[in-house]
Amino acid sequence: MPKVDVCFTPELLHLYQLEGRIVVVVDILRATSTIVTALQHGAKSVIPVEKLEVCKAYKEKGYIIAAERDGVTADGFDLGNSPFSYMDKAIMDKTIALTTTNGTLAIEKSKSADQIIIGAFINKKAVAEYLLEQKKDVLVVCAGWKGKFNLEDTLFAGALATYLKDDFILENDSVLASMWLHKQTSVNIKQYLLQSSHVQRLNNLNIQDDFEFCLQKNIYPNVPILNENGELVNKLVSV
């Protein structure tokens, strides 16, 4: 049986063997929820970029440039990190260069994996079905918050591992902890997450609508996959 494990933050990635694995990058609030949304709403691709200045340079190529730092849109960029900004026909068939505080860094650091896909609650079932079909070892990489553990990414990891548990070996304690936390909180995930100072800090930036949106389950059928050009493109999965 293939194995599934969870890495709580990109700061711990050096402890994991990525070769031979599919990495699922997750940054629920909001990078990976936004990437899934953008591709589902017709964007041609999303280029994840680590640095602000590198991202800005994509403007000259005619790309849409998007950036978030500390929860807000960075100066001089077309878009920020709210999924609602990407439900717009202006992005149809466009390529978007995106940099965020945590999510795009997690993608960058995972590049030695066999495959990188993008997970969020909004496409959880599609991601899970894709992984069941692939039958390869999986590592869920939580983007965290500035290197530290965060709850919302971990709860997604737990939900995904729970879906996979009959067909995968649960590898280390982090996957068990994620599943137990998911089990405990799934009936009222919002109430639990609102106790988090990190979530409160985000909600102080008036992203309550984003918060509600990003916690919806299985509303989109697409699985973004990083291709050989370093672009995230859509893969439709029948669920």
Added chain:
Amino acid sequence: MPKVDVCFTPELLHLYQLEGRIVVVVDILRATSTIVTALQHGAKSVIPVEKLEVCKAYKEKGYIIAAERDGVTADGFDLGNSPFSYMDKAIMDKTIALTTTNGTLAIEKSKSADQIIIGAFINKKAVAEYLLEQKKDVLVVCAGWKGKFNLEDTLFAGALATYLKDDFILENDSVLASMWLHKQTSVNIKQYLLQSSHVQRLNNLNIQDDFEFCLQKNIYPNVPILNENGELVNKLVSV
């Protein structure tokens, strides 16, 4: 109010400000349980040492030398890492130099803290009462397993934070997760921990008695504290 936070592994310590804090180092299976036991049973002090060869050199000074690597006693040392080996009058008034896979590294990496104390389930109440009395910011540093998250240290962190929660600000998501995991598992902690591949690996080394012993709560009243000479010495706390 002072703050309490949890660092899941020494690999994440660089993200935390240790100055001005009391660090509680925890390595339930078994380094910190063993240190508490040794000092409670009459050892004069325990010197935590990171490297095997450095630890071995203490023999010439007339110290007892103790070492564990990957769960077993290292060759050429007087003692390993089982708390039962330290319930012996041979250690009375002796200094013990100790190196372990995870626990002594966690102590070493925490040395910029204002104070380092040693926590385990067996002295949990004593540690908690000491921290309530000190009223300083606290960071619980879980030793983990070779840099990765582990459950038993996290469940202790959650139990301790739950004890402190009315008098401390809960700082980041890791402290909430620890408390929720503790709440879920506290009725039958052994049954939960036996699902952990890490615990199964340890139990395959015939440490089931150690496992049972280390999960007992509040059987000892002492709080080991690192003094200015780098030695852990006993502090009795009235609980």
